[in-house]
Amino acid sequence: MPIPDPIGWTGDGAVRILDQTLLPGEERYVTLDTVDAVAEAIRTLRVRGAPLIGIAAAMGVTLALRGGSPSLDTVCGAAAALGATRPTAVNLRGALARMARRAAAAAAAGENLALALRHEADAIREEDRAMCARIGAAGAELIGGDALVLTHCNAGALATGGIGTALAPIYALHATGHRVAVVADETRPLLQGSRLTAWELARSGVPVTVIADGMAASRLRQGDVTCVIVGADRIAANGDVANKIGTYGVALAARAHGVPFYVAAPTSTIDPLTPDGARIPIEQRGPEEVTGWRGHAAAPAGVGAWNPAFDVTPAELVTAIITDRGVFAPGDVGGSI
Amino acid sequence: MPIPDPIGWTGDGAVRILDQTLLPGEERYVTLDTVDAVAEAIRTLRVRGAPLIGIAAAMGVTLALRGGSPSLDTVCGAAAALGATRPTAVNLRGALARMARRAAAAAAAGENLALALRHEADAIREEDRAMCARIGAAGAELIGGDALVLTHCNAGALATGGIGTALAPIYALHATGHRVAVVADETRPLLQGSRLTAWELARSGVPVTVIADGMAASRLRQGDVTCVIVGADRIAANGDVANKIGTYGVALAARAHGVPFYVAAPTSTIDPLTPDGARIPIEQRGPEEVTGWRGHAAAPAGVGAWNPAFDVTPAELVTAIITDRGVFAPGDVGGSI
Numbered sequence: 001m002p003i004p005d006p007i008g009w010t011g012d013g014a015v016r017i018l019d020q021t022l023l024p025g026e027e028r029y030v031t032l033d034t035v036d037a038v039a040e041a042i043r044t045l046r047v048r049g050a051p052l053i054g055i056a057a058a059m060g061v062t063l064a065l066r067g068g069s070p071s072l073d074t075v076c077g078a079a080a081a082l083g084a085t086r087p088t089a090v091n092l093r094g095a096l097a098r099m100a101r102r103a104a105a106a107a108a109a110g111e112n113l114a115l116a117l118r119h120e121a122d123a124i125r126e127e128d129r130a131m132c133a134r135i136g137a138a139g140a141e142l143i144g145g146d147a148l149v150l151t152h153c154n155a156g157a158l159a160t161g162g163i164g165t166a167l168a169p170i171y172a173l174h175a176t177g178h179r180v181a182v183v184a185d186e187t188r189p190l191l192q193g194s195r196l197t198a199w200e201l202a203r204s205g206v207p208v209t210v211i212a213d214g215m216a217a218s219r220l221r222q223g224d225v226t227c228v229i230v231g232a233d234r235i236a237a238n239g240d241v242a243n244k245i246g247t248y249g250v251a252l253a254a255r256a257h258g259v260p261f262y263v264a265a266p267t268s269t270i271d272p273l274t275p276d277g278a279r280i281p282i283e284q285r286g287p288e289e290v291t292g293w294r295g296h297a298a299a300p301a302g303v304g305a306w307n308p309a310f311d312v313t314p315a316e317l318v319t320a321i322i323t324d325r326g327v328f329a330p331g332d333v334g335g336s337i
Numbered sequence: 338m339p340i341p342d343p344i345g346w347t348g349d350g351a352v353r354i355l356d357q358t359l360l361p362g363e364e365r366y367v368t369l370d371t372v373d374a375v376a377e378a379i380r381t382l383r384v385r386g387a388p389l390i391g392i393a394a395a396m397g398v399t400l401a402l403r404g405g406s407p408s409l410d411t412v413c414g415a416a417a418a419l420g421a422t423r424p425t426a427v428n429l430r431g432a433l434a435r436m437a438r439r440a441a442a443a444a445a446a447g448e449n450l451a452l453a454l455r456h457e458a459d460a461i462r463e464e465d466r467a468m469c470a471r472i473g474a475a476g477a478e479l480i481g482g483d484a485l486v487l488t489h490c491n492a493g494a495l496a497t498g499g500i501g502t503a504l505a506p507i508y509a510l511h512a513t514g515h516r517v518a519v520v521a522d523e524t525r526p527l528l529q530g531s532r533l534t535a536w537e538l539a540r541s542g543v544p545v546t547v548i549a550d551g552m553a554a555s556r557l558r559q560g561d562v563t564c565v566i567v568g569a570d571r572i573a574a575n576g577d578v579a580n581k582i583g584t585y586g587v588a589l590a591a592r593a594h595g596v597p598f599y600v601a602a603p604t605s606t607i608d609p610l611t612p613d614g615a616r617i618p619i620e621q622r623g624p625e626e627v628t629g630w631r632g633h634a635a636a637p638a639g640v641g642a643w644n645p646a647f648d649v650t651p652a653e654l655v656t657a658i659i660t661d662r663g664v665f666a667p668g669d670v671g672g673s674i
Binding site: 024025152185186188189191194195198199202203208209210211212213214215216217218219221246247248249250252287290291293294296297298302303304305306308311312 | 523
């Protein structure tokens with residue numbers, strides 16, 4: 001069964017998304033026809049994954065012009081609203097800056113603003129799809145054959161406009177007849193690993209085993225994991241990697257057991273303006289994501305939680321970064337863009 | 338509010354337990370009046386924690402003699418049934434061996450078997466209470482003052498006959514007016530950290546913050562955690578420590594950030610017959626603990642999970658072991674008993 005596209009246009013130019021908060025139980029599509037609705041969908045993680053957030057925001061900008069009088073101010077206001085949804089992923093900022101530049105150029109040239117932005121959003125999405133394919137090819141060549149891959153969170157088709165980033169090499173190897181299987185960290189608190197990664201891999205026929213996050217170190221000690229591959233929400237110029245909370249602990253365990261730790265990300269994730277990981281803003285989310293689950297209290301009333309959405313893995317723990325422009329040592333990634 | 342005793346006798350000699358699977362939502366006590374009922378309660382984790390499992394099993398043995406004709410065979414059969422419930426904790430094996438020895442001695446001496454076993458179970462429980470108090474004193478002296486302690490799973494009053502093992506130094510410091518606070522790993526899959534540790538600490542007035550397990554490495558990087566303290570289900574003669582799954586990853590992160598990593602356990606947890614961690618049997622539990630939670634599917638139907646209940650932290654990652662006989666370097670623990 002093919003993986004459904006997590007985002008698309010409706011016939012009349014609204015944005016249609018797969019509501020990822022309802023997976024794996026329910027496959028429900030939602031139509032978003034305002035900028036605010038897209039911003040809300042990003043904030044509540046109905047749409048998530050660094051590349052897909054960028055695509056959703058770009059598509060969301062176009063909604064500012066629907067039915068109203070097209071103006072540059074409207075576009076800039078929409079970009080500002082969408083840019084404020086989540087602070088860590090740099091793809092969001094990059095996609096919105098690109099939409100704003102295109103809008104300015106279109107306005108200056110007297111082009112149809114709505115049409116220009118629709119084409120730009122389509123280009124961002126199409127480029128992401130192509131970047132995923134190239135990441136898959138580069139990663140498959142790096143791994144070179146049958147593999148058992150441990151991954152954290154979801155950096156798959158559900159997180160991108162294509163076959164994913166961390167999962168792209170897995171899909172590429174699977175498509176060429178290699179025996180590839182995945183150990184998926186469930187990724188608390190929001191379970192993107194068990195809910196999303198397991199869902200899209202199972203649907204694609206790739207064998208997947210879920211583990212609780214605290215099991216990763218023991219799993220890596222077993223000696224049968226070929227490599228770890230994770231995605232990234234932002235890569236600093238020095239190669240430090242912000243990714244879903246829990247990634248850093250996996251990187252430490254991979255190092256302890258000599259298992260290669262790869263980060264797979266489009267070059268749009270590399271942020272030359274952020275010199276190192278300490279400068280990456282880390283989104284803090286509400287405690288209820290940790291203390292409860294689907295309406296059940298996991299902790300007693302009144303007990304607080306600390307809930308950073310991301311952590312930073314220092315470049316020295318990263319074996320290589322797999323990008324659409326090839327495989328880089330983390331220290332060289334700043335020069336790759 | 339005092340922490341309720343997790344186990345006790347009813348007026349007519351049955352065993353009364355606090356059903357820990359229902360916490361923190363419900364504080365329900367259950368009366369167990371057969372050996373099978375106690376075995377089932379241990380297997381399903383209604384009663385859990387290495388020391389408390391030992392106590393429950395010892396008390397459970399006495400139920401074999403209720404109403405029937407007291408015989409040594411009955412006692413041995415009960416001990417065998419209870420010993421088969423969980424393989425990793427050595428306290429269980431130790432407590433049952435002690436009950437069997439006492440039964441044999443009582444039979445040889447013509448003593449009242451039921452009375453002798455009731456007294457032996459009480460002694461095991463009382464000794465555990467005293468061991469917890471001594472662990473608390475030794476740990477409080479080691480820490481020496483205000484502290485922020487990170488812990489994993491529940492090695493508190495709910496896991497023992499007293500004030501706990503890992504939490505004992507915290508209660509001891511709190512009782513003597515020190516400012517002590519706890520960061521509790523939620524401890525997937527069964528959430529003993531958020532459900533049990535947070536519950537008993539909050540009830541005792543000790544400030545506690547819950548984190549998802551994958552956040553521990555980031556939390557330790559912050560620099561404000563004084564030390565990690567965890568319990569143990571079995572300590573091998575060389576100082577390797579089996580404890581709740583996820584402990585090993587915390588130990589790796591503590592080492593990476595120079596945070597002391599302490600194991601607190603009664604000497605009954607040290608197993609001189611197990612030379613190293615590789616020989617400790619690790620209980621594998623059902624996949625549904627990982628793939629679902631309180632009836633909700635966390636993973637798609639048909640996706641499997643790997644679910645070891647414990648992991649082994651090698652002695653070289655353990656700063657010290659806090660026991661009822663003082664604080665030992667992990668390499669010296671074999672000689673402490």
